[in-house]
Amino acid sequence: MRATRFFISTLKEAPADAEIISHKLMMRAGMIKRLGSGIYNYMPMGLRIIRKVENIIREEMNRAGAIEMLMPVVQPAELWQETGRWDKMGPELMRVKDRHGRDFIIQPTSEEAITDVVRSEIRSYRQLPVNFYHIQTKFRDERRPRFGLMRGREFTMKDAYSFDRDTDGLKKSYQIMYDAYTSIFQRFGLQFRAVAADNGAIGGSGSHEFHVIAETGEDALVYCPTSDYAANMEAAEALALSDSRAAASAAMTKTATPGKEKCEDVAALLNLPLTATVKSIVLAVDADEGKEKQIWLLLLRGDHELNEVKVSKVAGLANFRFASESEIVEYFGCKPGYLGPVGTVKPVNLVADRTVANMADFVCGANEEGYHLTGVNWGRDLPEPVVADLRNVVAGDPSPDGKGVLAIQRGIEVGHVFQLGTRYSEDMKATFLDENGKPQLLQMGCYGIGVTRILGAAIEQNYDDKGIIWPTAIAPFEVVICPMGMDRSEAVRTETENLYQALLAAGVDVILDDRGERPGAMFADWELIGVPHRVVVGDRGLKEGKLEYVARRGGEAVHVPVAEMAAFIQARLAE
Structure with a gap:
């Protein structure tokens, strides 16, 4: 990609309504543009990141045996009335009417829609287990949208739904999804933690949340540094702080x-x-x-x-x-x-x-x-x-597993996996025939990842005073080439084109900044945008037969022989 053929629109200052660092930096980097309250255009730079996030999710979901489909954004009210969520969801559920006066909703999630599909398609135990997923726009009418993509009204989500014949099968499907989510977040290159959680309004039994670790996170994560225990604050068990009660020693x-x-x-x-x-x-x-x-x-x-x-x-x-x-x-x-x-x-x-x-x-x-x-x-x-157990735990409380004491850190929820059981299949009469020809309720699991929320969470974990620092796997571009005076120097132009073509041929996602900007402005743009690897081509370095490489994350300038730079970049990307 050449910068002159792409759309780059950076700002020196964030708009006044941008509240947290990820919101400010995404606006300044030209990744999102506000259209309405809690509703954003995803600009070309931001959309590239979203597509990379989606691709990683899609690859791992497919590897885990899930099957992709697509369910509509607008869904008939009758399905939501069957499960009772038409009333229970309250004002967050956006309700609309068509020209005939019929009620519809703009989906915040798709348990009803997928259960309707499965109850008409799955007849026999021989068709189980099955897991469907889609990546689709969602809408939740937040009372007070804020923090950009972190708590917007319209967003993109990957939601998956497994169906099994019994609870043992559900547990296996749940573990497969838990493992897939672990692989997804590892591939994103983010520090994260999976914690036991409460199912809340969605219903069902066990669940885990996946949080990106960030000091600015809204959620308190409870964990034991000396064991595997981890839970969110809502679900973390608080033990009694004394094993027994002392005898009375004072009069009331x-x-x-x-x-x-x-x-x-x-x-x-x-x-x-x-x-x-x-x-x-x-x-x-x-x-x-x-x-x-x-x-x-x-x-x-x-x-x-x-x-x-x-x-x-x-x-x-x-x-x-x-x-x-x-x-x-x-x-x-x-x-x-x-x-x-x-x-x-x-x-x-x-x-x-x-x-x-x-x-x-x-x-x-x-x-x-x-x-x-x-x-x-x-x-x-x-x-x-x-x-x-009525209280929130505090740091230093004994761990419920008896293997140490609890610590607390902040996190941003970006994924959630649920064991729903028969919560929806019972309401919607979704059954299959077992080996004896008898109808049985389907056991259901639900698994969500906030695709667009990943962007905000990743930035809250990865930034400095210059701008964003993207993990390579989800960066808008892996490498930027910054030529100094490309329009004035034949040597700079030739070596820039040679490196650019070599990286393209090697499958590197590279952008060549051919806009003719001054070095300071050029570097500032790419540091703000957060491209993780930068190569500078200039006459001074070429006289010594070298190009300059700088890693976005705290890297010192490294001078690499011209002929070795393409291989050097590929080696850095492979690390």
């Missing part, structure tokens, strides 16, 4: 704490560690028809934070909400800030986090404004609670 005493509503302030006033305090969180579950509303009190140690995903898995709390102040006053006789489990006005459902359940002589609210209780103990002052 009501203590004045005027104006001290937070555990930190109470601990400071009483000259106690924050770890001796317990915070109270009040939840409500609205009544089904014929039943009464329920109020729940959850107890966490003062320095811990509630994990709402874990709370939703406690029996009876699947549909919880936070209680209103009027509900709190009704049940506790006191405003928030001084709440506790002792002496509530009305009975509540009490659940203690594992760590709290093993605490003794703790401090909690007295259900009276301006007062807390000290020396509170289970069994003596309170009935034994229901115990559950």
Whole structure:
């Protein structure tokens, strides 16, 4: 590719609405151009990266035995009504009507569409297992699109769907996809981590997320440096921080704490560690028809934070909400800030986090404004609670596998694999006939990669003050040739063309910058764009029989004999 025959449009400054580094750099490098809120044109430079990402995904999916197809962006509402997601998805699901007034959706994902295909095509166990995938545009009507491609409304996604006859088959298909994803991210050249995750609204049982490691990532990844344990914050198990409960050693005493509503302030006033305090969180579950509303009190140690995903898995709390102040006053006789489990006005459902359940002589609210209780103990002052894992882990907690302590790093989710089981096949009556001729529900897996999100995540992990540093496998070009005065020097022009043709013949994805730009402007463009390998051809070097090579990632200039440069570049690309 010659630069004069390509489209290069760089900016010195990022637009004012660009928020994070990947958004700023992609806009400055001319890779994307905003069309509307959360909607972008993929410019030629950016599209080259997307196609390389897609090609790697496609090669590994095909190698893993998945079969490519293509499902439509617009899908009939009836399919989504069958599974209940027409209502459950809420405003993120873009709903449209055709000229006849019929309802459709712009797909955010394709579980319904693929299940509809399979229920009409798969008849016998002899046709299983099967795994279909496509790479297609998706749309999610984000309330607040931001961060460029990281949280846009329209994006490209690879989603795959496996179908098996039983759970053992599903587990095998899941492992094949897990391994394929590992190969995909290794080929991208990105630092990543796969972590156990919660299935969330998509349903099903086990799942793993794949995260690109980046300090700017939105997600907290929990892992044990001395074992294989890894999970996202929602799914990471928090063990009790003491193995047993100490005996009570203090009397329960009501203590004045005027104006001290937070555990930190109470601990400071009483000259106690924050770890001796317990915070109270009040939840409500609205009544089904014929039943009464329920109020729940959850107890966490003062320095811990509630994990709402874990709370939703406690029996009876699947549909919880936070209680209103009027509900709190009704049940506790006191405003928030001084709440506790002792002496509530009305009975509540009490659940203690594992760590709290093993605490003794703790401090909690007295259900009276301006007062807390000290020396509170289970069994003596309170009935034994229901115990559950309710909190977020913190660095230094024991690893659930017993092989060390936990650490936390930031990551950007770019892939997710799910074991869906019969979540969709049951709703949509997708069955096959087994060896005995009896219908059985298909076991389903779902596997997604955010194709366009990979670009933003890769940049968040790979940049410096000059611009982007692409891993070679997904760079818009592998090599850029920068001739100095090509229009003025016959020697520069000849050696530039010779190297360019040699690299093309060797299958190298090379661009020749023949725009006639000044060296400083030329180098600045390619450092911003992030091409990983640069060759400079100039009269000064040619007089010594050499060309200059510079690696984008912190490389020093290396002078290579003219005749050896093509082989040198190929060797660097092969590393």
